[in-house]
Amino acid sequence: MIIDAHAHTNGGNLGNYKAGLLSARALGQGNFHQDEETLKKAVDNHVKTIMDDVGTDIQFISPRPFQLMHSETPTKLVHYYCEASNDVDAMTVKMAPTRYRAVAAIPQVPTEPVSTWIPELERCVNDLGMIGLLINPDPYEGKATFPGMGDEIWFPLYEKMCQLDVPALIHSATTVNPWDYYQNYFITTETSCILQMIEKRVFNTFPNLKIIVSHGGGSIPYQIGRWRSNFGRMMGLDFDEELHKFYFDTGLYNVESLELLFKIVGTDRCMFGTENPGTGTYRWPRTGLMLDDTKPVIESIEWLSDQDKKNIFEDTAKKAFSRFK
DSSP states (O other), rough: OOOOEEEEOOOTTTTHHHHHHHHOOOSOOOOOOOOOOHOOOOOOOHHHIIGGGTTOOOEEEEEGGSSSSSSSSSHHHHHHHHHHHHHHHHHHHHHTTTTEEOOOOOOOTSSGGGGGGGHHHHHHIIIIHHHHHHHOOOOOTSSSOOTTTTTTTGGGHHHHHHHTTOOOOEOOOOOTTTOOHHHHHHHHHHHHHHHHHHTTTTHHHHOOOOOOSSSSGTTTTOOOOOOOOHHHHHOOOOHHHHHHTTTEEOOOOSSSHHHHHHHOOGGGOOOOOOOOOSOOOEETTTTTEEOOOHHHHHTTTTOOOHHHHIIIIIIHHHOOOTTTT
């Protein structure tokens, strides 16, 4: 089985709904309605052109993170849109239950207590059957500084994740900083997430917490020597041992980076994830191939054993997403 553990959807009628919310500044929630026939056409097309054409059996889908507008005001707008996004993904799974599972978005309003994010997670898991959640490390989206993911402010969410037995996919949303690049911001926040959680020894408090870091763990594998030195000298920690408590997706689009990731963290902590459709959905002129068609790229790595490949394409995702049946 080929499981793509990091994929997004375009969300049916959500664009029009979002435009209405923003125009009215959420004066009224409106009655979101997704036309099932229209969504069914989109779902069928997605399965055929994005999954079947590259040999993917099932995708774990979630909303496009940059659409979730966590820092937007009034804050009820964030809640309304998040709920509608989750409803559409739940409907998508219902339409193609053998091809999809859904990963929840939560309304990460930075000015509200983390406890206010949790009811939507409970609804998604308990009522809609979702198997994980997205976490944006910076819900302020660059407008202010939110406590790092090692801070105790996050602990109510971690406690609930352990209680529900769901993993979180760490995935930045957007940034309002005009001097930063959108994609670089992803790498920065994903890198910081790992460093902050290791520094504060979060896994000592929550040993069953499951954290998946998108896009191959940011810059961590590439800069591993620096972090081995820093955490060893300053804290007496074995950085590689701490790093092995995280999971990672394969949202990288070149063989050299994928090989480095597998060698540094081990294939038992890596799961196939393309973010397709997303950033890598681009036909590279040098090869004429889509960059996010990474299955054949991974299969071309000669030193990977059959078990390594099974870890990457199936077993690691099943271990992390224990609610996936």
